[in-house]
Amino acid sequence: MKARRVLQPIWFSSVLLPFLNRRVKDRFVGGAFFLITILPFAILLVVIVSLILRTQPILSAHSIGELLTGQKWYPLKGQFGFFPFIAGTFWVTFMALILAVPPCLLSAIYLSEYCRPRISAVAKPLLDLLAGIPSVVYGVWGMVAIVPLVQVFSSHVNKWLGFIPLFSKNNPTGYSILSGGIVLAVMITPFIIAVTCEVLRTVPDGTRLASLALGATKWQTIKYVVLPQTRSGIFAGVVFGASRALGETMAVLMVVGNVAKVPSSIFDPAYPLPALIANNYGEMMSIPLYDAALLGAALVLLIIVLFFNLISTIALRHIIGRSKI
Amino acid sequence: MEPHIQVRDLNVYYEKIHALKDIDLEIPRHQITVIMGPSGCGKTTLLKSLNRFLELNESTRMSGNILIDGEDIYALGVDVTEVRKKAGLLAQHPFPLPMSIYDNVAYGLRIHGMCPNGRSVDAKVQHYLLEAGLWEEVKDRLHFPATGLSVGQQQRLCLARGLAIEPEILLGDEPTSALDPISAQHIENRLMDLKNEYTIILVTHILRQAKRLADYVVFMYLGKVIESGLPGEIFDNPQEERTLAYLEGQF
């Protein structure tokens, strides 16, 4: 009934306007709008094609296999091996996932299954805020707070667990994969929590009540009924988090050390692809093939990220979309 | 005979809504008690107070006592899961758990550690599926997902699942209203068979179903129990105007 009242002025104006004129206008605007919706596809295509084109010079000088598996990065000598950077990207992302996933899943379960509505109403803006903090600010936090902590922590761990290669230490600075992983973990937390909450919401309440009515505790209900049903959705959420972590640039660049060597310990520095691109854009026009190599790095990064992003996006559409019907 | 459930001076509020007002009720053992009344009068709320489902909702408050076998189920230190194990629920819509037919029935057994050795699980699953009248239809596909069953079969599965935890009380909240007539008939027959061993409380809107099944009738209106007694008295000779009006279909 209320809707009527708001619509009155439109009704009048549409009667006053000549019929034909309106129809033409509608058609025209419809066509224009349709053309604009092609824009996202066009951008996607142009980004990919232009990166491929700009990478051509280096692809004609070196084979793809050579580039992807090469360990040496000496632009002045014309050696462009991407492997240390690809490895660094995955090391840091993996570190971040290991640190982020358990607390994120537990927090999401807490927020969507346990806590009072009042707490989850407060938690949402806080998580939005966490997602909105700019990555240089994360970087500042990492440099000021996390790197020194990791520096101290690494010397202690090294004393006791140094014999395990993963924890061995040959880097006294604290600028390391662990630091990058911690910063990234906090950065992707709001994404993973949000997706997981959304996925948990796809389980109908009646299913939970059915289990509770049989005398199951809340946790038993979650463990045996809710989680098995949402496993793939939660996994997709984690992959989504990974896709965000893989492309993160500034925050990681500021704390990860940037040494072009394949890392072997969490206290080693690493040099992820985004950092490589960001750090060297300045001189890339002055050395032959260097610009093609850096844009190649951008292309490799784009392909990796798109792979993870596409899998998770399509899976989540299917999962969250399906049960909304 | 000592009543199985005693409700004393029960009041329930959802925020500001006073959903149950000064309920006093005695529910006889091993009989079918039918609760009737117009929509919104508090029947579901009363059932939920019996298996402590009310406390799942943050905004509810309640006062009064509910005794099962003379013991207050809301007393301090009472384990909720034990209360719910004692009072099984058959909801309006069947919600099979997202697992196989077999596991649906075995779920409660495992949760409560009622089957220390594996072999007896098989036997119990078969027993309760038989008791719910579903065994013949599903014995060849026990390990298929329960969601593949028809709605009527799902409701009987929910019955088997509820029976498997060996409750003393069965709470049915319009358990046949989502079913086709034949499936509804199935459930009714099961309930008739089961009443020798269980105390059954059934909410229904269907007058004829109530007449067929009831051993004891409770009539509610606007959160109050207006009248309760044997079906002969209530159906044929109601003392209250409002009961009569309801029975004549005036609501």
Add this chain to the structure above:
Amino acid sequence: MKKSQIEEGIVKGFMLLSFSLVVCSLGFILVTVIVKGLPALNLDMLIQTPKGGYYLGKEGGILNAIVGSLYLAGGATLLALVFSLPIALFLKTYSRRKWWADYVRLSLDILWGIPSIVYGAFGFTLMLALGLRASLLGGIIVLALLELPIMTRGMDEVIRRMPIDMEEAAYALGATRFETAMHVVLRQMLPGIVTAILLAFGRGIGDAASVLFTAGYTDRIPNSLLRPVASLPLAVFFQLGTPFPEVQNRAYAAALVLTVIILVVSLGSRWLSARMGRYTIK
């Protein structure tokens, strides 16, 4: 106590611990930025551009970066709005073929996933091709690319939630789709649209990797679209990279300013959408 109850208690403890960890991280970040940034912040920082010897610790401020960031993000938001609003409206009112709308949404989701450094690298090649130098215009274009999917999907989500019958009511009264889009959808969804715009603005103003290549950096406030422009995230990044503690302190102050802007934008969008929400039908 039963085993199941003990397990429940333990798990619940871990959940509380995890959730507090998340909240504490947020607190830790904010406290770090405030503690480091506040002592270095003063009025001169906010109202002066860098003077000679600023990067050695002498006089000046970061007004160039503050204004530059507002120019960049403001321009990019306007540019993105020009395209995202029609797309979002089209998805709701014009797309009779649902599969097309689904593909558009998918492409937007994919664009959203592209790292900003890749947009930066792409923007750089684009500018080379067009013969542009690092400039305000270049920065605006690349930031607009970054903001477009965020803004469009944000609008799309709120517009999609609009009850369909209101739209049908408008059709029934004889309104064309364009009129429906302009009068009904837009007016109803204004709070959500404003939220989406501010969200995109916040992302734009905070992004460093995409403007690194494309906007350049300068001590002056640009007076033309073709001049390079400074930005707050890069002010933080570059000043932290110098060896002088005074300059590093100014980086912390710049980080604080940036964080405050983000906070204001996000609180502002909440306040605005709550306020405007009163004039729409619930």
